[in-house]
Amino acid sequence: MPDAALAEKTIELKILRYRPASDAEPAFGSFTVPYTDDMSVLQGLQTIKDTLDGTLSFRWSCRMAVCGSCGMMINGTPRLACNTFLRNLLPGPVTIEPLNNFPIERDLVVSVGDFVKKIESIYPYIIPREPKTIEEGPYLQTPAQLAAYESFSDCINCMLCYAACPQFGENPDFIGPGAMALLQRYNGDSRDGGRLKRIDAISGDNGVWSCTAVGICSDVCPKNVDPANAVNQNKTNSAFDFFLRFLRKEDAQ
Amino acid sequence: MEHFEADVLIIGAGGAGLRAAIAAAEADPSLTIALVSKVLPMRSHTVAAEGGAAGVIQAHDSLDAHFNDTVTGGDWLCEQDVVEFFVSRCTPEMIQLEHWGCPWSRKPDGHINVRAFGGMKIERTWFAADRSGFHILHTLFQTSTKYPSIKRFDEYFCVDLVVDDGRVQGATVLSPSTGEFTAIFARAVILATGGAGRVFRQNTNGGIVTGDGMALAFRHGVALRDMEFMQYHPTCMPGTGLLFTEACRGEGGTLLNKDGYRYLQDYGLGPVSPEPRNKAMELGPRDRLSQAFWHEERKGRTVTTPGGEVVYLDLRHLGRAKLKERLPLICDLAQEFMDIDPAVSPIPVRPAVHYTMGGIPTDIHTATPLAGLFAAGECSSVGIHGANRLGSNSLAELFVFGHVAGDEAVKFAKGAPAAEPGKLLDQAKASAAKAMALRDQKGGGERHSVLRKEMAATMEKGCGIYRIGSEMQETCDKLAELKRRFRDVTLEDRSAVWNTDWLAALELGYQLDVAEAMAQSALERRESRGAHQRLDGFETRDDAHFLAHSLAHYTEGAAPKISYGPVKITKSQPGQRAYGAAGEKIENAKEDSANA
Numbered sequence A: 001m002p003d004a005a006l007a008e009k010t011i012e013l014k015i016l017r018y019r020p021a022s023d024a025e026p027a028f029g030s031f032t033v034p035y036t037d038d039m040s041v042l043q044g045l046q047t048i049k050d051t052l053d054g055t056l057s058f059r060w061s062c063r064m065a066v067c068g069s070c071g072m073m074i075n076g077t078p079r080l081a082c083n084t085f086l087r088n089l090l091p092g093p094v095t096i097e098p099l100n101n102f103p104i105e106r107d108l109v110v111s112v113g114d115f116v117k118k119i120e121s122i123y124p125y126i127i128p129r130e131p132k133t134i135e136e137g138p139y140l141q142t143p144a145q146l147a148a149y150e151s152f153s154d155c156i157n158c159m160l161c162y163a164a165c166p167q168f169g170e171n172p173d174f175i176g177p178g179a180m181a182l183l184q185r186y187n188g189d190s191r192d193g194g195r196l197k198r199i200d201a202i203s204g205d206n207g208v209w210s211c212t213a214v215g216i217c218s219d220v221c222p223k224n225v226d227p228a229n230a231v232n233q234n235k236t237n238s239a240f241d242f243f244l245r246f247l248r249k250e251d252a253q
Numbered sequence B: 001m002e003h004f005e006a007d008v009l010i011i012g013a014g015g016a017g018l019r020a021a022i023a024a025a026e027a028d029p030s031l032t033i034a035l036v037s038k039v040l041p042m043r044s045h046t047v048a049a050e051g052g053a054a055g056v057i058q059a060h061d062s063l064d065a066h067f068n069d070t071v072t073g074g075d076w077l078c079e080q081d082v083v084e085f086f087v088s089r090c091t092p093e094m095i096q097l098e099h100w101g102c103p104w105s106r107k108p109d110g111h112i113n114v115r116a117f118g119g120m121k122i123e124r125t126w127f128a129a130d131r132s133g134f135h136i137l138h139t140l141f142q143t144s145t146k147y148p149s150i151k152r153f154d155e156y157f158c159v160d161l162v163v164d165d166g167r168v169q170g171a172t173v174l175s176p177s178t179g180e181f182t183a184i185f186a187r188a189v190i191l192a193t194g195g196a197g198r199v200f201r202q203n204t205n206g207g208i209v210t211g212d213g214m215a216l217a218f219r220h221g222v223a224l225r226d227m228e229f230m231q232y233h234p235t236c237m238p239g240t241g242l243l244f245t246e247a248c249r250g251e252g253g254t255l256l257n258k259d260g261y262r263y264l265q266d267y268g269l270g271p272v273s274p275e276p277r278n279k280a281m282e283l284g285p286r287d288r289l290s291q292a293f294w295h296e297e298r299k300g301r302t303v304t305t306p307g308g309e310v311v312y313l314d315l316r317h318l319g320r321a322k323l324k325e326r327l328p329l330i331c332d333l334a335q336e337f338m339d340i341d342p343a344v345s346p347i348p349v350r351p352a353v354h355y356t357m358g359g360i361p362t363d364i365h366t367a368t369p370l371a372g373l374f375a376a377g378e379c380s381s382v383g384i385h386g387a388n389r390l391g392s393n394s395l396a397e398l399f400v401f402g403h404v405a406g407d408e409a410v411k412f413a414k415g416a417p418a419a420e421p422g423k424l425l426d427q428a429k430a431s432a433a434k435a436m437a438l439r440d441q442k443g444g445g446e447r448h449s450v451l452r453k454e455m456a457a458t459m460e461k462g463c464g465i466y467r468i469g470s471e472m473q474e475t476c477d478k479l480a481e482l483k484r485r486f487r488d489v490t491l492e493d494r495s496a497v498w499n500t501d502w503l504a505a506l507e508l509g510y511q512l513d514v515a516e517a518m519a520q521s522a523l524e525r526r527e528s529r530g531a532h533q534r535l536d537g538f539e540t541r542d543d544a545h546f547l548a549h550s551l552a553h554y555t556e557g558a559a560p561k562i563s564y565g566p567v568k569i570t571k572s573q574p575g576q577r578a579y580g581a582a583g584e585k586i587e588n589a590k591e592d593s594a595n596a
Helices: A041-052 A113-121 A143-154 A160-164 A166-170 A176-187 A196-203 A216-220 A227-252 B015-027 B063-073 B080-099 B132-144 B212-219 B263-267 B286-298 B320-326 B328-338 B393-415 B421-440 B448-462 B469-486 B500-524 B580-595
Strands: A009-017 A027-035 A071-074 A077-080 A094-097 A104-106 B002-005 B008-011 B033-037 B150-154 B157-164 B167-175 B180-185 B188-191 B230-236 B254-256 B303-305 B308-314 B347-356 B373-375 B548-553 B561-566
Touching: A009 A041, A027 A041, A041 A094, A041 B448, A071 A160, A077 A160, A077 A216, A113 A176, A143 A176, A160 A176, A160 A216, A166 A176, A176 A196, A176 A227, A196 A227, A216 A227, B002 B421, B008 B015, B008 B167, B008 B393, B015 B033, B015 B132, B015 B150, B015 B393, B063 B080, B080 B132, B080 B393, B132 B393, B157 B180, B157 B212, B157 B421, B157 B500, B167 B188, B167 B421, B180 B421, B188 B212, B188 B393, B212 B373, B212 B500, B230 B286, B254 B263, B263 B286, B286 B308, B286 B347, B320 B328, B328 B347, B373 B393, B421 B500, B448 B469, B448 B500, B469 B500, B500 B548, B500 B561
Parallel strands: A009 A094, B002 B180, B008 B033, B008 B188, B033 B150, B188 B373
Antiparallel strands: A009 A027, A071 A077, A071 A094, B157 B167, B167 B180, B230 B347, B254 B308, B303 B308, B308 B347, B548 B561
């Protein structure tokens, strides 16, 4: 990490603080931080925690935009703190808040449990089209078949799209863009045969039809997953699967 | 205090922990598996692995070749029976991941593609672009949700093990979200907590990689094995230490010094050839490449930057299309963090600490010397890496030995009596009280952030790429001082909810213990082998005295005591470790004598 103590320049970070034991409600605290041109917002927060105020709480780990821990609102936009650089936010002040649309537990830490439940609810694993033993070796999957779902598999679960989604803001039960992308990741996989099983997750009251097609989820995605496209594909599939299931019921009778 | 009763408890939910959980759930669905992780499982540091995982798949490759590369790469400090088992299990595990949906990169005909990696004679690294660890981790996490017997404790921090009647019977965990403790009792416990690279200053590791499980086992009397062997990865971002995968070189990238010269040819890795050759030049092993950098720096042939001395990783000749297909994450990192387009400009790189070769010793069944305790992944030392790990063996290790650990823990649990909560709760309460005491103590005003910085600096100075006895001694002395000062830590934050000041202090306690084991083991190994290279009269390998595993024993209030244990040699007698043309000559001679 760059030695912030050697930096000559400073920038002001205005951070929304909330400590449940002592604060009635969230309020901004201001910190003036020395910075160098290679410093990220995350490094700015670490400098505060190490040298100015050890009580500031935030999640972080990998520092390289792949673990998905450090999502927060930076100047009003959901961003990863580790790949947002202070040099691009001059002259400041920089406003830093916890991710929108999630309950705040403390400072920049929000509740993630509901998001994880949403992911779990869509059967996020291969339900084999044709089961195979290990001895039978890998499935064949051409680069084109891989490309059909690959971008949806790049989601790092950072929840920025949920913080941006106006529909999720109004209805916390909405399945949301990230889980939709994951669902499409499996539905689109040539090895998978579980699409019908996933219908309910996308066709119910809080499913794909709740999306009002704003598309801002894709704008804020740090990995170009394009959840809006996943939602669109799911709308088509949902309609198709609805009729498919209807026909099967007819067959059964 | 609340308590939870499980049959198998797994601490750590990265690649090894998740693989173990799935194996345990499949081995006996009637058992309850508690899976504890201090972060959401998909945040675990497996996520940052880039290049890929080893498994023999090509017709002209063989398990013997993978075995020989691994044992030679480890400078013969490997458990050869374990390596033999390991290489035989890698490919089935890769296929299992494929069946679970891992988006492995493919050839045009749909078959699995593999790439070249350092120190590997034949291409056998399965990859998912350069996000292999990320895809593997998400695949495992998502697949794990299929098993109702896996009860996850996401974002629970382990403060201690519960040990009674000579065996491990659970752990005491803290929920940062509430500040409350829970005791989790189990008949078998698996540690899968990852490495300890954050004890060094410039490293590739995530903030969570603080050696927690190693320290927990260490404090309960399990000697840590081969801790002096820390891997410096040769191509990292100056300043942050972030990783540029070895796959950059596997795909054909070259390393240039300040004169644009491929300097590796001066260090026994050449000659330069028009096409990349396996086990030569940039495809040599990591210890040799990091050591070559050190020499280049001494010769004044590196470039000075604010983040330290650098050489250049040149990917320009690969072309934009191939870079985008094979190394998209690398391109993003260079672009976002350094404002460099690798298709246009070489990337400045330098070595940084990457991987903890040593750890909690286990047998081939992942059992530690402490009954009921198993370990898998980077926190463990099962014996496959020796003195220097080959790239793409560590991801494979997670699945091979995570699987074994899950199976073996189930076996052990079924033969062990259930924990008696009434008897064990007092111990858990005592562990919780100790952790609380650190939070609430008046202390002497020491800041843990200051101690951490001093620890990282002294580890880098004394336990770097090349080492000198007097400097290692200074590091040992400094660590002893830091441990004394740690007792005087005063936290700014004494609240309950998301007190990350407290968590960081608990982690620093773990780090200081692990760092001491590393430095003391390094000091006492009076030879040079793999990643442990000395400049003070012990410049060569000394098989007569040090073809042995070091064992660092925790000693309350003093430096760890070091002893040595035997190395299992089966079919590869220690020989000359060479790469480039010299290595080819040795391999050809071996083949000739085998054919004669």
